[in-house]
Amino acid sequence: MVYNIGLLGLGTVGGGTAKILLDPVDRHPLLEEIKIKQIGVRDKSKTRDVPLPPDLILNTDLEAIVKDPEIDIIVELIGGLEPARSLILTAIDQGKHIVTANKAVIARYGDEIYAAANEKGVYVLLEAAVGGGIPVIKPLKQSLGVNKIKNVIGIVNGTTNYILTRMSGEKASFEEVLKEAQELGYAEADPTADVDGLDAADKISILASLAFSGKVKREDVYTEGIRQVSAADINYADKLGFIIKLLAIAESNHQLGEEALQLRVTPTLLPKDHPLASINGVYNAILVEGEPLGQVMFFGPGAGAGATASAVVSDIMNIVGILKSSGNTNDLDPLLSYSPSHYCKITPIEELITRFYVRFVCRDIPGVIGHLGTCFGKSNVSLESVVQIGFLGELAEIVVVTHDVREGNFRQALEEISKLEAFKSIPSILRVL
Ligand SMILES: NC(=O)c1ccc[n+]([C@@H]2O[C@H](COP(=O)([O-])OP(=O)(O)OC[C@H]3O[C@@H](n4cnc5c(N)ncnc54)[C@H](OP(=O)(O)O)[C@@H]3O)[C@@H](O)[C@H]2O)c1
Numbered sequence: 001m002v003y004n005i006g007l008l009g010l011g012t013v014g015g016g017t018a019k020i021l022l023d024p025v026d027r028h029p030l031l032e033e034i035k036i037k038q039i040g041v042r043d044k045s046k047t048r049d050v051p052l053p054p055d056l057i058l059n060t061d062l063e064a065i066v067k068d069p070e071i072d073i074i075v076e077l078i079g080g081l082e083p084a085r086s087l088i089l090t091a092i093d094q095g096k097h098i099v100t101a102n103k104a105v106i107a108r109y110g111d112e113i114y115a116a117a118n119e120k121g122v123y124v125l126l127e128a129a130v131g132g133g134i135p136v137i138k139p140l141k142q143s144l145g146v147n148k149i150k151n152v153i154g155i156v157n158g159t160t161n162y163i164l165t166r167m168s169g170e171k172a173s174f175e176e177v178l179k180e181a182q183e184l185g186y187a188e189a190d191p192t193a194d195v196d197g198l199d200a201a202d203k204i205s206i207l208a209s210l211a212f213s214g215k216v217k218r219e220d221v222y223t224e225g226i227r228q229v230s231a232a233d234i235n236y237a238d239k240l241g242f243i244i245k246l247l248a249i250a251e252s253n254h255q256l257g258e259e260a261l262q263l264r265v266t267p268t269l270l271p272k273d274h275p276l277a278s279i280n281g282v283y284n285a286i287l288v289e290g291e292p293l294g295q296v297m298f299f300g301p302g303a304g305a306g307a308t309a310s311a312v313v314s315d316i317m318n319i320v321g322i323l324k325s326s327g328n329t330n331d332l333d334p335l336l337s338y339s340p341s342h343y344c345k346i347t348p349i350e351e352l353i354t355r356f357y358v359r360f361v362c363r364d365i366p367g368v369i370g371h372l373g374t375c376f377g378k379s380n381v382s383l384e385s386v387v388q389i390g391f392l393g394e395l396a397e398i399v400v401v402t403h404d405v406r407e408g409n410f411r412q413a414l415e416e417i418s419k420l421e422a423f424k425s426i427p428s429i430l431r432v433l
Pocket residue numbers: 008009010011012013014040041042043044046060062077078079080082083101102103104128129132302303304305308
């Protein structure tokens with residue numbers, strides 16, 4: 001039996017996927033039964049580095065591909081929101097299974113897409129959408145499914161991890177490293193989605209939804225990027241025993257006895273001996289903590305043609321395995337499909353309990369540290385350390401690390417501090433794990 005694939009996109013990931021499917025020898029035997037029937041692209045005249053067999057002709061009519069009655073699985077690798085969303089929905093309507101690496105479309109339109117898929121009895125699999133080549137989606141759905149998940153903490157964006165690693169190693173500025181990352185192809189010409197944390201927010205909303213078995217609205221992820229992280233912060237954090245990483249966090253807490261989720265993407269100080277502290281460069285890692293399992297960490301290449309294609313093809317194989325063993329039935333395997341009915345309750349960021357690192361610039365006058373301490377004390381913020389680190393002419397830089405505090409109380413204290421005569425500015429506020 002042969003299962004036909006319609007491949008939408010022949011770029012980085014589409015090209016990697018085609019290479020695996022066209023060279024099935026020494027891989028899982030099931031791959032011998034999977035055939036690319038059509039490939040959709042935008043520009044047929046582009047030079048491609050995938051040697052395609054002569055009968056496989058590129059098509060710019062993607063609508064025709066998703067409606068081709070001989071195709072069983074549509075593999076969406078064009079990225080972006082439209083026409084990806086419409087093509088996925090049309091394919092589902094035609095009774096086709098979907099494999100996608102598109103976290104942006106799933107994070108925003110997952111509800112609509114899964115509702116349509118469940119109605120039609122087809123799968124939508126997305127292993128490659130989070131962590132590139134790292135298998136984390138299927139383990140969350142299956143192997144870890146028996147656990148009560150407490151938290152999922154990830155370094156899920158390779159570009160920002162590369163930038164922070166280089167800033168840390170070379171004491172270089174954000175702007176310098178970003179420019180170099182763009183030249184090396186590790187960062188896009190428009191780096192917004194990466195450096196402002198939007199890509200990581202897409203990914204944590206997908207992971208949270210799977211880990212906590214409820215729907216998650218993308219806009220509920222509190223998001224800060226890494227533009228505000230300076231070489232000075234990295235230096236001070238280092239002296240205090242920390243390293244700065246962009247962390248995507250989903251954690252369960254209890255609000256008035258009811259389970260709620262806290263979702264955030266923020267540059268965060270990690271103790272140097274934390275398992276995620278040693279994840280450097282473009283690598284990704286996801287740490288999952290559950291009861292009774294404890295902690296498990298998934299680590300590997302979070303992007304790249306081969307790695308991401310490995311995850312895409314594993315999803316294709318999973319669907320083909322099911323089609324082969326059970327025929328074309330409309331009963332979806334509950335361990336592979338996704339159908340939560342409720343939305344997770346979300347705790348607002350003001351209610352977050354965390355430690356903070358904050359760097360103040362103040363006039364260097366006697367008693368200034370005491371005034372800062374009084375303002376924090378009035379808002380019930382207890383301090384772990386206050387260090388006057390450097391001088392900038394008549395100004396002093398003071399770094400404060402708090403104990404666990406309610407974010408709302410911390411903000412209230414800052415409000416008070418900003419009224420002090422000695423106060424000049426707050427160049428950075430970071431959370432501490
Ligand atoms: N790159 C990675 O390492 C990575 C990792 C994880 C997930 N992903 C996800 O994988 C997806 C694909 O990423 P990529 O890096 O492979 O992108 P890419 O290199 O830009 O490739 C996109 C492909 O889609 C085609 N395409 C785009 N818009 C189209 C349209 N409107 N009509 C027809 N064809 C269209 C392009 O055609 P032409 O070739 O003719 O221009 C190209 O072949 C995205 O959702 C991305 O977020 C990528």
